[in-house]
Structure formats: structure tokens, C-alpha cells
Amino acid sequence: MAPWSALSADELQLLVSAFWSAGGSRHHLADRLGYSKSKTNALIAGLVGQGLLAETGVQPSNGGRRPESLRLNDQLGVVVAVDIGVTSLHVAVFKPDLSLLGEHAEPIDVREQGPGAVLPRVRALMQDLLQRCGASKRQVLCIGIGVPGPVNFQIGQLVNPPLMPGWEGFSLRDDLREDYAAPVFVDNDVNLMAFGELWRLQRSLQNFVVIKVGTGIGCGIVCHGEVYRGATGSAGDVGHICVDQAGPRCYCGNLGCVEAMAAGPAIVRGAVEAAQSGRSPVLAEMLRTQGQLEAVDVAAACRSGDAAASDIVQQSGRLIGQMLASVVNFFNPSHVFLGGGITRMGPLLLAAVRQSVYQRSLALSTRHLEVQYTPLGEQAGVIGAAVLAMHETLRAPGAAR
Amino acid sequence: MAPWSALSADELQLLVSAFWSAGGSRHHLADRLGYSKSKTNALIAGLVGQGLLAETGVQPSNGGRRPESLRLNDQLGVVVAVDIGVTSLHVAVFKPDLSLLGEHAEPIDVREQGPGAVLPRVRALMQDLLQRCGASKRQVLCIGIGVPGPVNFQIGQLVNPPLMPGWEGFSLRDDLREDYAAPVFVDNDVNLMAFGELWRLQRSLQNFVVIKVGTGIGCGIVCHGEVYRGATGSAGDVGHICVDQAGPRCYCGNLGCVEAMAAGPAIVRGAVEAAQSGRSPVLAEMLRTQGQLEAVDVAAACRSGDAAASDIVQQSGRLIGQMLASVVNFFNPSHVFLGGGITRMGPLLLAAVRQSVYQRSLALSTRHLEVQYTPLGEQAGVIGAAVLAMHETLRAPGAAR
Numbered sequence: 001m002a003p004w005s006a007l008s009a010d011e012l013q014l015l016v017s018a019f020w021s022a023g024g025s026r027h028h029l030a031d032r033l034g035y036s037k038s039k040t041n042a043l044i045a046g047l048v049g050q051g052l053l054a055e056t057g058v059q060p061s062n063g064g065r066r067p068e069s070l071r072l073n074d075q076l077g078v079v080v081a082v083d084i085g086v087t088s089l090h091v092a093v094f095k096p097d098l099s100l101l102g103e104h105a106e107p108i109d110v111r112e113q114g115p116g117a118v119l120p121r122v123r124a125l126m127q128d129l130l131q132r133c134g135a136s137k138r139q140v141l142c143i144g145i146g147v148p149g150p151v152n153f154q155i156g157q158l159v160n161p162p163l164m165p166g167w168e169g170f171s172l173r174d175d176l177r178e179d180y181a182a183p184v185f186v187d188n189d190v191n192l193m194a195f196g197e198l199w200r201l202q203r204s205l206q207n208f209v210v211i212k213v214g215t216g217i218g219c220g221i222v223c224h225g226e227v228y229r230g231a232t233g234s235a236g237d238v239g240h241i242c243v244d245q246a247g248p249r250c251y252c253g254n255l256g257c258v259e260a261m262a263a264g265p266a267i268v269r270g271a272v273e274a275a276q277s278g279r280s281p282v283l284a285e286m287l288r289t290q291g292q293l294e295a296v297d298v299a300a301a302c303r304s305g306d307a308a309a310s311d312i313v314q315q316s317g318r319l320i321g322q323m324l325a326s327v328v329n330f331f332n333p334s335h336v337f338l339g340g341g342i343t344r345m346g347p348l349l350l351a352a353v354r355q356s357v358y359q360r361s362l363a364l365s366t367r368h369l370e371v372q373y374t375p376l377g378e379q380a381g382v383i384g385a386a387v388l389a390m391h392e393t394l395r396a397p398g399a400a401r
Numbered sequence: 402m403a404p405w406s407a408l409s410a411d412e413l414q415l416l417v418s419a420f421w422s423a424g425g426s427r428h429h430l431a432d433r434l435g436y437s438k439s440k441t442n443a444l445i446a447g448l449v450g451q452g453l454l455a456e457t458g459v460q461p462s463n464g465g466r467r468p469e470s471l472r473l474n475d476q477l478g479v480v481v482a483v484d485i486g487v488t489s490l491h492v493a494v495f496k497p498d499l500s501l502l503g504e505h506a507e508p509i510d511v512r513e514q515g516p517g518a519v520l521p522r523v524r525a526l527m528q529d530l531l532q533r534c535g536a537s538k539r540q541v542l543c544i545g546i547g548v549p550g551p552v553n554f555q556i557g558q559l560v561n562p563p564l565m566p567g568w569e570g571f572s573l574r575d576d577l578r579e580d581y582a583a584p585v586f587v588d589n590d591v592n593l594m595a596f597g598e599l600w601r602l603q604r605s606l607q608n609f610v611v612i613k614v615g616t617g618i619g620c621g622i623v624c625h626g627e628v629y630r631g632a633t634g635s636a637g638d639v640g641h642i643c644v645d646q647a648g649p650r651c652y653c654g655n656l657g658c659v660e661a662m663a664a665g666p667a668i669v670r671g672a673v674e675a676a677q678s679g680r681s682p683v684l685a686e687m688l689r690t691q692g693q694l695e696a697v698d699v700a701a702a703c704r705s706g707d708a709a710a711s712d713i714v715q716q717s718g719r720l721i722g723q724m725l726a727s728v729v730n731f732f733n734p735s736h737v738f739l740g741g742g743i744t745r746m747g748p749l750l751l752a753a754v755r756q757s758v759y760q761r762s763l764a765l766s767t768r769h770l771e772v773q774y775t776p777l778g779e780q781a782g783v784i785g786a787a788v789l790a791m792h793e794t795l796r797a798p799g800a801a802r
Contacts, residue, residue, distance in 0.1 A: 150765055160765055207632045219731065223624045230733025231608045234765040241727045242761060245645060254761055326642045326727045330620065332631025360643060360655055364551055364561055364635040 003076055004052055005397040014043050016394045018053060018070050021202050025069055051075060072096035077141040079389055080126055083189060083381030086110055086148045086163050086215035091125045092382040093133045101133040114166030119175050140182040144389030145172055146189035146381050150234050156186040163216055185389050190236055192384030193339050194220030194227045196376050199387040208335040209327060210374060213320060213342035217259045243322045262319040264295050264341060270312040271298045280308035299345045310348060317349040321356020328361040328369060339374035403798040404477050405453055415444050417795045419454060419471050422603050426470060452476060473497035478542040480790055481527055484590060484782030487511055487549045487564050487616035492526045493783040494534045497542060502534040515567030520576050541583040545790030546573050547590035547782050551635050557587040564617055586790050591637055593785030594740050595621030595628045597777050600788040609736040610728060611775060614721060614743035618660045644723045663720040665696045665742060671713040672699045681709035700746045711749060718750040722757020729762040729770060740775035
């Protein structure tokens, strides 16, 4: 049971609001909730007394009495966040207000390694990290996990994950239940990035998308201020939007999917071709010394002024932008945040994406549109996992896992 | 002021719920609102006493006492709905529970006629129709208007309407204010179709889209059970999604927009070509006798077994389906409802749309997806306009127009 499971509806709503407004003042909270000053003060006093909220430091004042900033009490416990990518594993431990206590990242390959290999590693990393942070298993409030494939959120299982065939129907939640009493929440990695941005923005934006470009391409959607999962949980599957009717065949069976033409593997394929054909001396030299090429090599070659590498990056950006133009025409978001490994490709890619979006979308949809790399960067996934876990346990504190 | 402007929040919520559940029983309403039986009964008695709700007839029983069906009282007044299409004008008068009292439709052309010509005609039709229905101007509760272009919903003005250049910045609301004291609500025609479907379904579906194919192609979006207008009101502008990078140039400046290749004018252009090239004797004969061709002629030629006409219809369906595949991959709706003049093209077009969507979307998104013509048919627009108007006046009954 969560430490806040016996609260009244009003108290709980204030706690949820304090979590989402990350260090906001009591005036700010009263505003958000539409409560009177005196009601807010009484609720806060009660929550501070119960050890759920803490007042920390002072915030810049607008002239009046200096407002204290409110946070969830550190003593409540810790949040564990796991971001399982196709080629990377990232584990982090946070305080309840999402300040980072410790993290660890390492390469994996979920296409080759099934849950039988990855999960024991996840459990070991969680245990090590908790120890390093001086926290026990019993202090874990909740656990959030992101995976690079479609998830049935209700039951915490992967459904038909194209990049993770061995994980079909596998329940991460059941697996962790053996070790932890805390509730476990599993979601698609891009949905988690959307949760992360929503929290960073303190819910100030209502309608935006987050695009993750790495081994695959996916999209997290925020609609009416809430993360949107679609009618059957597969919303945001933009990697298989067609950008060229005469393009190469994707593993999904169709031609010209943006994922097959613009994601990490396509960039590497283009780089190897450019190296072998002699079009890029820089990439050829890298291939000779390293024995293989990665997307970051293309970025480096690009920075060194290599024309063929620039072409590859711009082509990828142009195709991603073309897909995004369809998304923008349909959804009219206020912001598009780009995340995942692609952010390491630098400003040339972002410029190509922007150019393509602005050219192919209607003026009315792009007049106030912002396209930028996600400010949370490489931490977007673990922060999002922690936000999801806290949000869900605060929302239904008495619910079984 | 609306007759319900002095109600308590609970009473108003019950009234809104009675409107949306179109003739539901009192048990049904209590369920929806989460009120107790006794609270619901007391509220209903009060609303019936004030002449706002009426109990009419009996509904099929499940064995117990036969439940009476509740409706908004006929005596409250009437709702006027106007659906301005690119080539048609449709005006209707409804009772507050949206039973139809009278309607009138006639051809127009908003591309050639500006507001100076169309608006006087709209006002004359409204007046005639009200008279025919035995209602006075003062009995009009609210007015809903749909237009075939982007609308700034807050101020009721068209914004950059590509098909209606003369209407830029024109306020239909201000124009009607001279004649009517009732509040006027203006929205994009496809958003109204989404409102219409949402009402027909009694809000039982949470996430779906409505595609209107006529002179242009647009999309109404329902997300989390609410009509979604986007960050700046232009969501659903799917007509300019690219379906062929090497396609013809659209008036928007880009190549291969689905609207330029698959909407009404493209079908007619294909038909004229087929007639003139001798590929279609049926269409050639129609062109000779009529002097021109319309989309309905292609449908007729198709039904008579003309191969060239079938090709045109299937090509249009295939391209619309291709655009829809992007929408389905991104949004994962439970249903796609097709409406507009295109529904007159018959089953061959729908089959081509379906085939294309199912082929190009991911299995996970289409497993439970339904693609069908809108059950409201040609009345979707005016019903939607009436739903919007009633919904908005019930939601904020004291608000100024």
C-alpha cells in the first residue's frame, strides 16, 4: 500500500498537483486546484504533518511574502525507473520529487537477447543501484519500465513487438513481483518520453508529440493534456508511415516505410555504401580502422565537412520531416519534440526535418509550430518511466499491482 | 439567456446527460452520472416541474418496471442548423432532442459566391423554414453552422479558407446577430460530422475519426471522448497528406496531395479523360448527352459495369485508404466513418479504401478497426451543427454569444 493510500480525495488531489508542478508554491497549487487559500493552507499543513509534503527553501518572489516551494517528502521512499531500448539499458533511482539519486546505462541488444537474459540483468542493476543510493527494496514506492514495442498497458505485457520477437506476451510486471512489493507499470518507451515532457512542462502544453528515432521510429502523443494510447494501445506507430511508394521493403511487408529508410540502421547502411563506393573518404577511413560504422560516425564525418555524410543525414531528416508533415496536418500539435539516439546527429538533421515539415504541412498548422530536440535528452526515457509510475500510484493508491 | 441558465450544477449536468443519451431512461442517466437513484429522481422531478425535461412513452423493458424515456421538453424552443458545403447548402430545424422538424437543401457554389451572396440566402431559408415549422425567431434556442474551411472556433470566423477565399475573416456570428438573439456557433463541417457521430453513438466510442470526401478531403477527430480541434484549430487537415511524391501539383503548392488526386474534382477529371479517350463508352455517352460529368455519373457508369469507371473509383479509394493508413498508424482509432458526397459512390469505393488501409496499417492497429460509411449519411452535417449548438449552450448557458 502506498503511504498516501488513506488520504481524502482533496488531499490526494493536492499531492498529485504538487508532484506535477514540481516545486511549485502553495499559491500556485491553490490556483491550479481552484481551492481557496485557507483550504489549501489547511490541506498542506495536514500533508506536511503526515510527512507526505515538505516545504523546501524559498522561490523568487514577485514582491509579496516569499513563497516556499512544496515538494513530495524525500523520506517517503524512492522511485525506480528502467528504460529498455533496442540497444541500450538505462536504470535510474529518483526521489519522489524526481530528483535523481543515481543511474546506470549500458549497451544491450534486445533483438538477440530474450527476456531470460535481459531481465536478470535489469534486476541486478536495480539492486546495485538501490544499494549505491542507500535505499532498501522495501523503500521502493513504485517502478516504471519502458520497452521498445507495443504494450498492453492494463496487463503490462508486450504485444507483437516487431523488434523483440522473444518477448511476446512476456509480463515484466509478474517477473518483478517476486522481488518487489511496489507496483510496477510498463509502457511503450515513446509514451514514457511523452510523460517525461508533460512533467517537465508542468502540463503547460496540452497537445504535442514526441518522436523517438533510434533503431526504430515511434511517437508519443499528448492530447487534451493526457498521454493518448489509442483505441487498442498502438497509437503513435508512425515508423510504418509510407514516405516513398517506390522505396525499399520494410520488415513489416510494405514498401517505403519511414523507419526502413531513415532510422539508425538505414543511416548506417548508407554510410557503409558511401565508404565502400569511395564517395566518402572520411567514412571509408573510419570503416577501415573500426571494422564497422555507427550512426555517431556519420555525425562525426558530417561535422568534419564530409559531403556524402551530410547527404545521408539530410536525406534521413527530409524523410522524417515528410512523415511528420502528415502527423502535423492531421494532429496540429503545438510542439514536436525529437528524441532518441538521433539527437546525437546534431543541428543538420534537425534543420532538414524542419525544412521538410514546414514545406509539406499547411501554413495554418505550422504558423505556431515548434520542432526541437527534446530538452530532457538521453534522460527522457527514465524520467518518463518515473513520472508514469508516480502518476499511476498517486492516481489509484489503493489499487493492486 | 437560455431557459436552463439558472439551474444548479447537478441539474445542468443531468440535462446535458439527457441530451447526449437521446431518450435514455432515468436508470441509464443515474448510471452515467454516478448519482444515487433518489438523487436522480429528485433532480428529474424538479426538471420536469420546470418544464425542461419531459417523460415520453415507454422503452423496452429488461423484465422489471417499464422505464420511461426522458427527453428535453419540446416546448423549450427549436434548434437551427446550417451546413454550408462547397457546392450545397443544407438548413434544418430540430426540436431540442434533435428530432427533425423541417429541412431544405439546395446547390450553391461558395468558390464563386462570397458571403455577400450566400448569407442573405441562408437567412431567407432559415426564416422560411422556421415559418413552415410554426416557430418564431424568439423560439430559437441556438444556431449551429458548419463551413467547409478552417474556423477559429472562439470567435466564429473562417481563417485562410482555401476553397472560400472571399470569406477570410468573415464572421457568420456577427451577421446573424442582427436577426437572432440566440447564440450562434460556427465550426468546420467535418468537426460537426464528428459531433453528429458522437451524439448518435451516445458517446459510447472514445476515439474515432470521420473523413469527409467531397470537393475537398477533411477529417473530424474524436479523442478521449471529445472533439479535438488541435493546438491552433486546424487538426484534421488530411487533404494535403502526400500519397504520391511524383503526383500532380495541388493548389496548396505541394505534389501528390490526396485531395488533388482522389476527391470529387479528380474523379470528374478522370471521367472526362476516360470519356474523351474512348476508354469508357458509357461515360462518353453521358458526356455527349449532358454536356458535363459529375461524380455520381462515374458511380452510375460503375454500376453498369463500365471498367474504366470502376478503375477511377478504385484508384480514388486506394489513395484515400493510403492516406488513412497514416492516420490509423498514428492515431489508432476504433472506427473510421466516411461521409460527404463520396458515400454516393457505393460499395466499390469503400472496398478499395478498406483494402488499402488494411494493407498499409500495422496489424495491431487494424485488428479491431472498423471502416464504414457514416450511418447519418447526408444529414451528418446538420445533425452535427445542432449537436454543437445544443452542447455549447447547455455547457455554458449564461455565456454571451
